[in-house]
Amino acid sequence: MNQETLKRMDLDFVLHTYARNWTHFVKGRGARLYDEKGKEYIDFGSGIAVCSVGHGNERLAQAIANQAKNLIHTSNLYLIEPQAKLAKKLVELSGYDMRVFFANSGAEANEGALKIARKFGEENGELKRYQIITLDSSFHGRTISTLKATAQSKMHQYFGPFPDGFVYAKDLSDVPNKISDVTCAVLLELVQGEGGITPFDKQEIQNLAKTLKEKNVLLMVDEVQTGIYRSGELFASQVYGITPDVITTAKGLAGGVPIGAVMTTLKDIFAPGDHGSTFGGNFLSTSAALEVLEILHTHKQSGELDKTIVYFTHKLQDLQKRNAEIFTEEVGLGLMRGLRVRDLETLTKFLSVAFEAGVLVLKSGRNTARFLPSLNITKEEIDEGFKRIESCLAKL
Incomplete structure (x- = not known):
């Protein structure tokens, strides 16, 4: 045509x-x-x-074709071998003691992170903690919740009312000023993809991570764009020498097949029924991601x-x-x-x-x-x- x-x-x-x-x-x-x-x-x-x-990429194409000839999807009601293998590989390559939930995009991964933060905030502390702090010029997705998490006023036209509980800090040094008795998490990108490609200072990030740990506030790092070796390591969090409570990733993970992932140290935060996805982590997407990770890990090594x-x-x-x-x-x-x-x-x-x-x-x-x-x-x-x-x- x-x-x-x-x-x-x-x-x-x-x-x-x-x-x-x-x-x-x-x-x-x-x-x-x-x-x-x-x-x-x-x-x-x-x-x-x-x-x-x-x-x-011939290796990726062959992996997709081989899986498609066998099984594409059965749903998360049953065991999915490449999903389990992919979760194990992400955890082992990152060095973080985490469990993984698979979705279909970066926005969905960030939605999962927001739900983790809210459940954590409800279960930990005398008060129900629900506020999530994000940074000016951030971008976290286009669902209603992730749009509100995105601290850009131009993104908020037409689509309100939005969910409550998002607070915007003008920069890293302003984050502690925004923490209140009902703050449960901070969500940030280590390099803002839509905000000018400026990496944050390593020491400032490490200082913030320490402050949040002391205040029992989750550090959630949006690695939708920085993840999967784009930073030079599997995750930019490794470059910065921090261990986030939650990491989200998506874009490069399956080389073009839609996928998203939420990784968290809160390994038992969700119970069956708290969260889910029909397509997330199916045979096709996780088989593609396994091949991509193998290619890139070898390329790094x-x-x-x-x-x-x-x-x-x-x-x-x-x-x-x-x-x-x-x-x-x-x-x-x-x-x-x-x-x-x-x-x-x-x-x-x-x-x-x-x-x-x-x-x-x-x-x-x-x-x-x-x-x-x-x-x-x-x-x-x-x-x-x-x-x-x-x-x-x-x-x-």
Whole structure:
């Protein structure tokens, strides 16, 4: 089907919730995408940090095909072998003494975290504790509860009334000021995916973790985007040297198959019936995730992931230094990187000209170009992407 016909069909039958780029991709290999006309693009966005092992990964495709030929879904009423194996692998690779609940997305994972916090708050303490503190510029999902947990007023139009009990801190130092007798948890991202790709200071995070422990307030870390080796470790929490009470993750876990996970040290917080999911953790998604984790764990152990992080970071830093009139700063952690652009108008133009040159780059916050390449991107693909970016900067 050609692009115009498909565009018309989309406009006629799909709800208009996305400001789409109408490019029609038909094939992908590694970090390269191809549209219907055969034009090649270097993908520095990997489906918003989802395609962690690249496009058209043969090992992942084979794992999905093998599982689909046998069983796709039976429901959580019965044992699911790859689900149990995946939970074990996540716990062992993280080094955290936790249990895992599987959902279908990051928002669902965060919903599970919110329910853990609320039950913990009701069962621990003389008062029923229900308040959850989140940070300005955070993003935690698009369900009604996770929208309210997202401390961005623009996200709160039209959809109220929202659930009560969310309190917003302007930064990490403000969190202790917001803690009250009814606070049960703090939910935060260690690098805000929609808030400009700025990693929080390690010592500040460790100090906050200590304060929360002393006050018996849960530390819940949203690793929907930073998790699954994007930070350079399985979880960014490991980079920061903390042990959260709850971790959520999703995007890169199954390489493009929908999945989410909540991990918690509160191993007996839920009883049967407290929470659930029809599709969450089924045979297909957990088989895909097992293969992705095996690929990425091997990639990490070999030293190749660390080399890629260093190489990609140096390319970004060099680009920024040579074009300081456009890019004011390079920021990020692992392969979750950003370039601050001098203003929003220039950022919008940069994303457009980069796309025309055949490179996919994303937006974060008001003035940050976000780079989220696949974790196994090759040196050749990185070089080609930056070569194309350099070629288009004169247009700015």
